[in-house]
Amino acid sequence: MRIALLGAAFSAGGAHPGCRHAPEVFREREYPRWHRRLLRQRQTLAVRWAGIVREETPHPLRLPNAADVFLRNNSRLMRHTRMLRRGGMLPVVIGGDHSCAIGTWTGIAAAQRKPLGLLWIDAHLDSHTPDTSASMRLHGMPLAVLLGEGEERLTRMSGHELPVLQPEYCAVIGVRSYEEEEPQRLARLGVRFYTREEITLRGLPAVIDEAWRKVSAAPGGFGVSLDLDVLDPMLAPGVSVPETGGLHPGQLARILCHQPLKHRLRGLEIVELNPRRDPQGQTLRLLPRLMTALLLRR
Numbered sequence: 001m002r003i004a005l006l007g008a009a010f011s012a013g014g015a016h017p018g019c020r021h022a023p024e025v026f027r028e029r030e031y032p033r034w035h036r037r038l039l040r041q042r043q044t045l046a047v048r049w050a051g052i053v054r055e056e057t058p059h060p061l062r063l064p065n066a067a068d069v070f071l072r073n074n075s076r077l078m079r080h081t082r083m084l085r086r087g088g089m090l091p092v093v094i095g096g097d098h099s100c101a102i103g104t105w106t107g108i109a110a111a112q113r114k115p116l117g118l119l120w121i122d123a124h125l126d127s128h129t130p131d132t133s134a135s136m137r138l139h140g141m142p143l144a145v146l147l148g149e150g151e152e153r154l155t156r157m158s159g160h161e162l163p164v165l166q167p168e169y170c171a172v173i174g175v176r177s178y179e180e181e182e183p184q185r186l187a188r189l190g191v192r193f194y195t196r197e198e199i200t201l202r203g204l205p206a207v208i209d210e211a212w213r214k215v216s217a218a219p220g221g222f223g224v225s226l227d228l229d230v231l232d233p234m235l236a237p238g239v240s241v242p243e244t245g246g247l248h249p250g251q252l253a254r255i256l257c258h259q260p261l262k263h264r265l266r267g268l269e270i271v272e273l274n275p276r277r278d279p280q281g282q283t284l285r286l287l288p289r290l291m292t293a294l295l296l297r298r
């Protein structure tokens with residue numbers, strides 16, 4: 001598998017400017033070691049850096065005023081992931097605040113003809129629109145945009161009429177903080193989301209099996225959007241919007257490892273790493289482990 005690492009140095013759509021430093025910090029501190037380890041272990045992953053897409057205005061911005069800035073940033077990211085997919089590469093995007101998901105998945109979906117599945121791993125539902133958001137920050141809205149709801153310049157970024165994602169091939173897992181309009185929207189659209197309570201009730205293996213089956217049934221393959229705030233902030237403090245509780249990194253690695261149809265993977269993004277809240281680097285150091293868990297076929 002030929003993997004192209006792509007930074008999305010975005011913070012304008014998020015809650016904290018620190019997020020935009022994450023791709024560079026990863027590339028300098030973790031990537032060389034990870035790359036050497038893969039070579040030494042003769043792993044079949046061929047990884048290279050494809051560059052860093054930088055936002056044009058590195059200040060927190062809000063909708064509706066900043067729609068054009070968000071559109072330009074995400075359009076550039078979309079062109080990169082689309083080009084990488086068309087070239088037969090597997091894009092792995094290192095964010096950035098979660099608004100980069102709009103560019104990542106619009107580009108990956110545009111490179112193929114069949115519908116794409118997506119597993120959204122997150123403490124939040126990210127399914128607001130400007131009508132329901134209190135903060136008007138775009139990182140609380142990317143899933144709604146990809147499903148075709150919200151700011152129209154973003155939902156139609158690729159020029160296609162249809163939304164980027166079809167609800168029946170999407171699932172959200174790890175959720176533990178949301179406003180009531182978000183589950184209402186997802187329920188109306190028909191997107192399955194698994195809260196912390198459901199995971200506790202049914203057990204993680206049953207839930208993850210169901211979620212993986214759902215997204216990997218998509219005719220065009222599937223992707224994973226991983227917001228690091230799904231993890232317990234005691235163990236992974238380096239995120240912009242920490243929520244108490246959450247998954248243990250080992251649990252998350254097992255989730256990523258146990259997808260049986262990895263040959264149908266079309267992309268991965270890992271977002272919301274905030275190096276300024278991660279002075280000891282423990283959140284940063286999880287990235288190679290999590291990426292290897294999903295990318296390596298056993």
Ligand SMILES: [Mn+2]
Pocket residue numbers: 098122124126139227
């Ligand atoms: Mn998120």
